[in-house]
Amino acid sequence: MLRDLEIILAGGAGGLGAETARLLAGQGAKLIVSYAHDRTRAEQLSGIARLAQADLTQEADRTRLLDAAGSLYGLVVFTGIAARAAKDWDQSLAVNYTGPILLAREAAARMKAAGVSGSIVLIATMQTVGLFPNSTIYAGAKAALVHAARILAKENRGPGEIRVNIVSPGVMNAGMAAVSIQSGKYDRFLNEGSIPRWGAAADIARAAAFFLEPDNYITGQHLLVDGGLNL
Secondary structure (H helix, E strand, O other), X not given: OOOOOEEEEEOOOOHHHHHHHHHHHHOOOEEEEEEOOOHXXXXXXXXXXXXXXXXXXXXXXXXXXHHOOOOEEEEEEOOOOOOOOHXXXXXXXXXXXXXXXXXXXXXXXXXXXXXXXXXXXXXXXXXXXXXXXXXXXXXHHHHHHHHHHHHXXXXXXXXXXXXXXXXXXXXXXXXXHHHHHHOOOOHHHHHOOOOOOOEOHHHHHXXXXXXXXXXXXXXXXXXXXXXXXXX
């Protein structure tokens, strides 16, 4: 159980993050949920979490977010943007890779300095392993996040380790993929039997909670929560 453990959900006000917040709050975790711009959406979680505005691409914001935690045990990073056009290249790298991995590294350093054996979970995408046309700008940044997260796990393994794992959602009827599902873009995956159903936010919440468990023996792993689509 996560009772009284302090956990930051960075970018956790969206569909996947909000469901994770509700699950972790139900287990007694003390939550801080950050948002970049949409305060109104974040306020829906005000009853179960403290809220903090933070742009993870900015060092000062990352520091302020980490400072908001008294004794940080866990971090889950949900931040990401869809990006396809060449003009989005730099922003995709900043939001999908640089900001999240820097926050993870900074959080790990704080945990280590405090003598906390904690857990970090980074949210990527099935597109890090699936080859989707026209996905280079988005998937490339997320694939870099997966690799860097595994390096961070190796750097922090051993006695008093900080565990670092990655969860990659598949075709989820929540978050960024919901619009594509509603447009019919992914109907073929159901029609041809590649997946049994659309993924739900609860699927990601359970995966994140599993990696956050204090007695978890897993680090450096990349979990695809995609209903078998990668097969």
